[in-house]
Structure formats: C-alpha cells, structure tokens
Amino acid sequence: MDSSHNGRGDGDATRVRGERNGSQPTQRARQRAFCIAAAPSADEDLSELAELLRTAGVAVVGELIQRRERPHPDTYLGGGKLAETRELAREAGANLIACDDELTARQERNLEQALGLPVVDRTTVILDIFASHAGTAEGKLQVELAQLEYNLARMRGLWSHLERLGGGIGTRGPGETQIETDRRLARDRIAALRRRLEHVKGTRAVQRAERERAALPTVALVGYTNAGKSTLLNALTGAEVSVRDRLFHTLDPTTRTLRLSGRPYLLTDTVGFISKLPHQLVDAFAATLEETRRAQLLLHVIDASAPREQLEMMKQAVETTLEEIGATDGPRLLVLNKADLLDAESREDVRLRYPKAVLVSGTTGEGLQELGERIESELAHTLRAVELLVPYTDGASLAELHEVAGELAREDTAEGVRVRALVPAHLADRLARFAIA
Numbered sequence: 413m414d415s416s417h418n419g420r421g422d423g424d425a426t427r428v429r430g431e432r433n434g435s436q437p438t439q440r441a442r443q444r445a446f447c448i449a450a451a452p453s454a455d456e457d458l459s460e461l462a463e464l465l466r467t468a469g470v471a472v473v474g475e476l477i478q479r480r481e482r483p484h485p486d487t488y489l490g491g492g493k494l495a496e497t498r499e500l501a502r503e504a505g506a507n508l509i510a511c512d513d514e515l516t517a518r519q520e521r522n523l524e525q526a527l528g529l530p531v532v533d534r535t536t537v538i539l540d541i542f543a544s545h546a547g548t549a550e551g552k553l554q555v556e557l558a559q560l561e562y563n564l565a566r567m568r569g570l571w572s573h574l575e576r577l578g579g580g581i582g583t584r585g586p587g588e589t590q591i592e593t594d595r596r597l598a599r600d601r602i603a604a605l606r607r608r609l610e611h612v613k614g615t616r617a618v619q620r621a622e623r624e625r626a627a628l629p630t631v632a633l634v635g636y637t638n639a640g641k642s643t644l645l646n647a648l649t650g651a652e653v654s655v656r657d658r659l660f661h662t663l664d665p666t667t668r669t670l671r672l673s674g675r676p677y678l679l680t681d682t683v684g685f686i687s688k689l690p691h692q693l694v695d696a697f698a699a700t701l702e703e704t705r706r707a708q709l710l711l712h713v714i715d716a717s718a719p720r721e722q723l724e725m726m727k728q729a730v731e732t733t734l735e736e737i738g739a740t741d742g743p744r745l746l747v748l749n750k751a752d753l754l755d756a757e758s759r760e761d762v763r764l765r766y767p768k769a770v771l772v773s774g775t776t777g778e779g780l781q782e783l784g785e786r787i788e789s790e791l792a793h794t795l796r797a798v799e800l801l802v803p804y805t806d807g808a809s810l811a812e813l814h815e816v817a818g819e820l821a822r823e824d825t826a827e828g829v830r831v832r833a834l835v836p837a838h839l840a841d842r843l844a845r846f847a848i849a
Contacts, residue, residue, distance in 0.1 A: 446506035446529075447475040448497060449513070450483040450490075459722070460687065461512045464537045468544070474504040487526060488519045494526040501529060510537065514690065517566040535562060535690040542693065550612050557605040558692040564598050613702070628816065629791045629836060630678045631670070632707035634734065636726035637684025639713045640749040642666075643774035645681040648784075665703045672784045675818030677791070680707065687729035694736060705739045709790050711783075716748035716762050716771065743790050745770065747783060752776045795834040800846040803828040809843060 445465050447458050462472045478493050487494060488511060501509065508530055509523065515533040523531045539559050546552045633641040645651055649668040670679040680703050694701070704710065714727055734740050746769035748762055763771065770786055772779030802809050813820060813831055820833035830848070 443470040443508050444473045444504075444506050445470045445508045445510040445532075446473055446497070446501035446504055447510045447512065448489060449475075449477045449511070450480040450488055451477060451512075452481055453479065456512075457722070457725075458512055461510060461534060461537070464534070464541065464686075465510055468537055468540050470508065470510070470537075472510075473506050474500060476500060483513060483519070485516075486518060487522045488513070488515060489523075494523075498527045498529075501527065508532065510534075513688070520566070534688060535692070538686070538690055538693065550609075553605055553608055553612070554693075557602060557609065558690065560598050560602050560605070561692045562690070564595065564602070628669075628676055628678045629709070629794050630680070630707045631709045631711060631787060631791075632680045632682055632704050633711050633713055634682055634704055634730060634739075635684060635711075635713035635747075636715065636730055637686050639684065639715045639726070640774050641681050641684065641713050644711075644713060644747070644749060644772070645679060647774040647777060647780060649679055667703075670784075670787075671818075672788050673818050675788075676816065677787065680704075685730045685733040687725060687732075689729075689733055694733070701737045701739075704734070705737060707739075708742060708794055709787065710734075710739065710742060710744045711747050711787075712744055713747045713749050714769075715750050717750045717753035717758075720761075720765075745786055745790055747772055749774055751778050794836055796837050796840040797834055798832070798840050798843065799848045800831045800833075800843055801825070801828050801848050802831060802843075802846050806846075809846070812839070813843075 447461055447465075449456050449458055449461075456477050458475050458477065462475075465472055476489075476493070476497050478489050480490065484490055489497060497509075506529065509527055509532070511523070511531065511533045513533060514535040515523070515531070520531050520533065539555065539562060542551075542555045543559065546555045633645060635641055645666065645668060649670050651666070651668040665680050665682050667678055667680045670677040682701070682704050712727075712730060714723060714730075716723070718726065731740075746766055748766060748769050748771045750773060751759065751771045752773040752775050754762070759771065762769070770779055770783045772783050800813075802813070810829060810831075813833060813835065816839055817833035817835050820831055823830040835843075
C-alpha cells in the first residue's frame with residue numbers, strides 16, 4: 413500500500429511513496445532498492461528508474477523525491493533529508509539506494525556513508541542492463557568501453573582506504589601507486605577497445621558501401637526503448653528478430669529487406685533510446701548509431717498506449733538523443749505503435765495530437781499498409797525516372813533493374829531491352845551509359 417509524506421527539510425518539499433505496484437516481491441528479491449531523486453519539481457516521476465531496476469532484476473520498495481533546483485554537490489540530497497531517507501529505506505527493507513541521476517564519485521561515497529547502504533546511480537543501472545543484454549562481440553566491446561570510461565573517474569574513491577597510508581611529501585603511499593597503476597591499465601584498455609571498435613567501424617563502412625552500391629533506399633527504426641521497434645520490424649519484413657518486454661532488448665542493429673510495391677528497401681532496427689542516456693553509451697555505440705545518421709528516412713516509433721505525459725517525455729528524449737548524435741537533418745515519420753492497446757477515445761486523442769503520424773500495431777498488423785505507402789511517399793525524392801536501352805549481353809544490369817525497380821516497363825528490341833522505370837539515384841548514375849537521349 414502506498415503512503416505519502418510531505419514535509420520540509422532544508423527548505424525543500426519532499427514526497428515519499430511506498431512500494432511500487434508491479435515490483436518484485438520484496439521477500440523474494442535479492443536486491444531491494446529505495447529510489448531517490450533531487451528535482452526542481454515535486455512531481456518528478458521515478459517510474460522510468462523503477463522500470464530500469466526491474467529490467468536489472470531489482471525490486472523497488474519505495475522512493476523519495478526532494479524538490480531542489482539542483483542536487484547538493486556533496487551529498488546529492490540536502491543534509492536534512494539524509495537521516496529521513498535512511499530511516500525510510502530501513503523501514504522498507506531496502507538493501508540498495510538507487511539515484512535517478514548520474515552521481516559524482518564524491519556524492520556516491522558521501523551518500524553511502526550517510527545512508528549505510530550501497531548506492532548506485534542511473535548510469536550504473538543502465539550500463540548493467542547493457543552488459544547483461546550484449547550478445548555479440550561488438551556489443552560487448554561497446555559496453556566494456558562505456559563501463560571503463562564511466563569508472564575511470566571513480567577509481568580514487570575505490571582506493572581511498574589505501575591513500576591514508578601516505579602522509580604527505582616524501583611519504584607517497586601504496587594507495588596512490590595503486591590508483592595510478594589501475595588508471596594506466598584502464599586507459600590502456602580503453603585505447604585498445606577504441607582501436608578494435610574503429611576496425612568494426614571500418615567493417616561497417618565496407619558493408620554500407622556495398623548496400624549503397626546496391627542502391628536500395630534505407631530506413632531506420634528509432635525510438636524509446638520498448639516502443640515495439642523489433643515487433644514492427646518483424647511485422648513489416650517477415651523477420652524473426654527476438655522480441656521481449658524489457659528495456660534495451662535490442663542492442664545490435666538488425667537490417668532486413670522490406671518490399672513495397674515490389675521494390676526492396678533496407679529496414680534497420682536500432683538500439684532504443686531513453687531519457688538521460690549516458691554519454692558514455694552514446695560515444696561507445698558510435699559505430700552502431702552511424703546506421704541511424706546515414707538512413708534516408710527515420711521512423712520514430714512511439715508507444716501510443718503510454719499516458720500522455722509519459723508519451724511526450726519519451727518523444728522528447730528521442731528527439732534530444734537524435735540531436736546529440738547528429739541525426740536531425742533527414743526526413744522523419746512519426747509512427748504510433750501498439751494501437752491494439754487503445755480504446756476508441758484514446759485513438760481519437762492521439763490522432764488529434766499527432767495528425768501527421770501513422771497509427772499502427774506491430775502485433776495485429778493494423779495500419780501497416782498505410783505505413784508502407786507513407787514510406788514510399790517520403791522516399792519518392794530518392795528515385796529518378798530513367799529510359800534505358802540495355803544490351804542483351806549485360807544480363808547483370810537487367811537483373812539488377814528487375815530487382816531494384818520493382819515495377820518497370822520493358823520492351824525487347826533488335827538493339828537490346830528498352831526499359832522505363834523509377835530507380836534510386838545511385839543506380840541511375842551507374843547505368844547512365846545506357847540512357848536513351
């Protein structure tokens with residue numbers, strides 16, 4: 413049962429809730445987290461942090477939100493709230509404190525001392541989820557790089573008990589030596605990982621060049637994590653990509669062929685975004701996110717069944733991340749997924765709020781035909797009308813035209829095959845030698 417408490421501490425309003433509905437039973441969960449946040453508004457929502465923890469296998473037993481313009485630089489929460497937080501966490505049976513922001517090493521250390529419990533921040537939880545979901549060699553490299561860069565600045569705190577052995581000039585202690593050793597090893601490992609990921613980036617560039625030579629239009633699915641992008645990919649292409657109801661289930665980009673009016677398109681499912689996505693992950697997954705930047709059309713997939721405020725928050729989080737990775741210049745189409753979960757009133761509401769969006773269901777197939785038509789319309793500018801005379805001896809070019817153009821007008825003549833079709837600009841340029849003046 414939820415409980416609420418409103419009080420004043422350090423001049424800041426605080427809201428406290430008890431155990432969240434839907435969290436794992438506290439008596440069964442190995443880790444039981446009490447969530448905390450310092451936010452300008454007392455209406456801050458910790459549901460996303462709770463969902464992250466659930467994905468990581470941690471039960472949420474309570475939460476406290478302190479209204480502050482900015483977190484305390486030393487202890488995150490104001491001093492007057494630390495004792496209250498410690499008592500509430502103890503009463504809730506918590507054995508872990510989870511913070512909704514990224515903490516500095518000093519804040520984390522001081523919070524642990526004040527609350528008497530281990531403390532993890534939002535970034536730590538997200539990195540843990542990525543580590544457990546990474547299935548490919550590339551994904552594991554990217555996650556390890558992000559973890560090392562995040563932990564590098566925190567190594568001094570890990571060895572503070574040894575630093576005390578040193579007493580000043582001339583008494584350099586083993587703690588400081590160990591810190592420098594570990595930092596050097598971490599920096600060396602980071603450099604090695606970056607080199608390996610550069611190789612991966614080069615391999616992707618070769619693959620991308622082959623796709624560009626094939627002249628197929630490219631479409632990328634982007635959106636908030638768990639918006640149903642993989643389900644939509646399967647529904648549109650007939651693929652069998654693994655789908656689960658958990659955050660960040662898809663880390664590695666998956667590309668499949670989508671056929672519309674007989675014409676092939678390349679559709680790529682990408683890693684899901686989230687608000688406050690750690691910059692370490694954005695940097696580490698640069699090679700993966702390159703697919704998003706280079707796509708000719710982005711399908712921004714949103715969970716239309718989410719509450720209005722949450723839907724807007726998710727939409728804004730994706731927009732912010734796209735801006736951060738430099739993927740805001742190209743055309744974009746808003747896709748409202750999970751229409752099967754909406755009643756008539758909710759359907760009308762989202763249609764009025766997003767009149768240019770396409771309402772679909774990756775589960776039932778509703779709206780997919782309209783979505784296909786919108787994709788064709790959005791990418792029509794990438795096609796060029798050509799009239800060619802292809803020699804009978806050039807079977808490869810004829811086969812490529814039939815594959816890429818979908819529908820084409822063909823006439824066999826004495827000189828060769830006369831073809832009229834709409835083809836991607838790349839292919840039109842390559843076949844310009846056959847153009848009929």
